[in-house]
Amino acid sequence: MYIVQVASECAPVIKAGGLGDVVYGLSRDLDMRGHTVELILPMYDCMRYDHIWGLHEAYRDLMVPWYEGAICCQVFCGWVYGRLCFFIQPQSDDRFFDRGCYYGCSDDNFRFAFFSKAALEFLLKSNKRPDVIHCHDWQTGLVPVMLFEIYKYHGMEYQRVCYTVHNFKHQGMGGSEILAATGLNQDAYYFQPDRLRDDFNPFAINFMKGGITYSNFVTTVSPHYAWEARFSEEGYGLGHTLHVHQDRFRGVLNGIDYDVWNPQSDRYIPNHFSVDDLTGKAKNKKALQEGLLLRESDRPLISFIGRLDEQKGVHLVHHALYHTLNQGAQFVLLGSATESGINAHFQHEKQFLNDNPDCHLELGFNEELSHLIYAGADMIIVPSNYEPCGLTQMIGLRYGTVPIVRGVGGLLDTVFDRDYEGIKPLEERNGYVFYQTDTQALESAMDRAIGLYQHAPELYEKFVLQGMNYDYSWNHPGEEYLKIYDFIRHR
Known part of the structure; x- marks a missing residue:
C-alpha cells in the first residue's frame, strides 16, 4: 500500500508535542510492515535540519493557486531516520514558514490552509497517487475538503483520506477569505451546517469540522478520548458532528517507539535492565x-x-x-x-x-x-x-x-x-x-x-x-490503521 502522511510535525525534525512522535512512529511501523510511506511537511526555518539526511531539491517551481494568482514553491526531499520526507518551501512575501516558530502566529489559519493546498498540488503535479492520504489535526483539516471538492476532478478521484484528531481543543477557524484563497469559492455552499460552518459561530468555517465531514474515516488517539469527544465537553462543540459521522469514527490508541524507549538498550541511562533483571x-x-x-x-x-x-x-x-x-x-x-x-x-x-x-x-x-x-x-x-x-x-x-x-x-x-x-x-x-x-x-x-x-x-x-509486561508499542495501532486503510480503500 502507498500511504502519504500530511502533517505539521514529524519528530525529531519538527516537534512541538506528541503529534510529531505519532507521525514518525506510525510511519516507521507502516514502513517496517512493507508499505511505502512518504511524508509531506512544511519547511520551517527553525526545524532541526541536523536530523535530515540528503536534503535536496525534488520539485522546482511548484505553482500553488492562491486567491486569483499563484505562489511559487520549492519542494525539498530528505530522509529523517529512514522516513522519506518532502518539505514545502513557499517563495512568498508572506514568509509562511519563516517565522522562527511552528505555531502561535496570528495568521496560522492562512499558513496551514496554504500548506494543505500546496501538499495536494504537489501530489497532483508530481503524479503521486497514494492509496491513502493520512492527515493530522486542524492544520490539515482542509485537505480532504479540497481533495473531494477540487482535486478529484483533476485526476485524484481514487485517493482516500484518513483524518486523525490529536486534540479537539484546537480546531482552526477562518472566514470566507480562506475559501477565496484556497479556491473553495462558494460561500453559500460551504457555510452550511453540514459542511464547514462552525456550530457556534455562523460567520466562521471550522477546519477540523471540515476534516471530519469530508474524510473517509476519522480517528482520535485513544478509545476513551473518542467517547469523551462525543459525549462530554472534551469535544469542544464537535460532538454533534461526530455523532452524525459515528459510523466512521474510532479511537485508536497511540503507541511509543520501543527502540527509543527501551531500558535494555537506552543510550541515555548508565545501567540497562529488563523485566528479567531489575x-x-x-x-x-x-x-x-x-x-x-x-x-x-x-x-x-x-x-x-x-x-x-x-x-x-x-x-x-x-x-x-x-x-x-x-x-x-x-x-x-x-x-x-x-x-x-x-x-x-x-x-x-x-x-x-x-x-x-x-x-x-x-x-x-x-x-x-x-x-x-x-x-x-x-x-x-x-x-x-x-x-x-x-x-x-x-x-x-x-x-x-x-x-x-x-x-x-x-x-x-x-x-x-x-x-x-x-x-x-x-x-x-x-x-x-x-x-x-x-x-x-x-x-x-x-x-x-x-x-x-x-x-x-x-x-x-x-x-x-x-x-x-504491557505492550504499548506501535505494533497494535499499526495493525488498526492498516485495517482502517483497507476499509476505506474498498468502500
Missing part, C-alpha cells in the same frame, strides 16, 4: 539521586515529566510535590511552563526548595535527563485535567515506573488501578487511578502507591513487572 533500575535510581544532588536513600522517588500548564493539572503537580515530601519520599520534576505566571511560580518553588535534599525541580526540557528519570524513579504522576492519549504513562510502564494517573482520556485506556479496577484481574493491573480534580483524590492514590512500596516490597516489585 538490578539496573536500582542503580539508575542511585545515579539519578547523585546527579541531582539528592539524598541517597531507598525511600520512594516520585517524578513528574511534562508541560506545566492547565491541561496537565499543574495545581495537582504542585500539591503532589509537597505531599511527597510530607510523606518522607523524594520528588523530581522535569518540565517547562507555557505561561509566565506558572513559570514564575515554579521558579519561586525551585529557589525555596533549593537546599532540600529530597527534591529537585528542573524547569526546562532535557532529553537525556528525562530518560534517566524514567529509568530511576519509582513512580510517575500524570494528574491531567484532560489527556487525549498520554505518552508518559506508557513510557513509565516500560521502565518499571508505576504511573499514578487521573482517569481521563487515554490514561484510562492504559492504566488499570491495582485496588479498584473492575475489569482486569489483579495480575494484569499496572498503576493507580484517581478521578476527581481535588487534592484528596490525588493524595489517596499516592498514599496507596507509597504504602505498597514501603510495606510490601515484594508485592510492589511484582506489580512493577506486571506493568513492564
